[in-house]
Amino acid sequence: MLDFKYKVIFFVLLILSFVILLSGKAWHDQKSFRDYRASLLFPTYIDKTIPDIDIIDVNGEKISREDLLSGRSILHFWATWCKSCEQELYSISRLKRDGLKVYCISIDESKSDAIEYLKTRGIDIPLYFDVDHKTANRLGSYKFPETYLIKNGRIVLKFEGPRDWDNKTLLDFIMEKL
Numbered sequence: 562m563l564d565f566k567y568k569v570i571f572f573v574l575l576i577l578s579f580v581i582l583l584s585g586k587a588w589h590d591q592k593s594f595r596d597y598r599a600s601l602l603f604p605t606y607i608d609k610t611i612p613d614i615d616i617i618d619v620n621g622e623k624i625s626r627e628d629l630l631s632g633r634s635i636l637h638f639w640a641t642w643c644k645s646c647e648q649e650l651y652s653i654s655r656l657k658r659d660g661l662k663v664y665c666i667s668i669d670e671s672k673s674d675a676i677e678y679l680k681t682r683g684i685d686i687p688l689y690f691d692v693d694h695k696t697a698n699r700l701g702s703y704k705f706p707e708t709y710l711i712k713n714g715r716i717v718l719k720f721e722g723p724r725d726w727d728n729k730t731l732l733d734f735i736m737e738k739l
Contacts (some may be wrong), residue, residue: 630714
């Protein structure tokens with residue numbers, strides 16, 4: 562009789578251990594996924610037409626809303642005073658995909674400061690400027706860096722804060738959305 566009682570207790574403890582082990586693993590996996598999602602993707606889903614924009618390149622040529630009405634584009638707002646922008650600029654400079662236009666837009670007051678900033682760091686990107694922050698204001702941008710994914714003139718996603726644009730999972734995700 563006593564042997565049976567110990568066998569039952571052993572069996573119950575074995576089952577409990579198994580349940581605790583599995584629940585701990587599931588909790589860890591969910592936490593890892595949440596942390597991963599929040600730090601990597603976590604975009605704001607937007608589905609609205611791009612407003613009028615006021616962006617110029619280093620030669621003073623205007624980029625207009627019409628330039629974004631067809632195809633896939635990324636508008637990436639950054640500034641020289643933004644510490645997290647620097648590392649992100651390195652990875653976004655390597656973001657080259659078929660038919661994807663990337664506009665790295667400085668919101669700095671001084672165009673020459675932005676040009677010098679990129680030059681001294683060896684970051685090779687086509688540089689654009691947001692004249693008087695008009696475009697950033699129209700889009701509601703105020704946390705830099707901010708990145709907008711645009712497909713056929715519609716804003717699809719907005720990312721606030723820096724991202725690793727070299728990350729394959731992130732690239733696959735944005736290319737799927739674009």
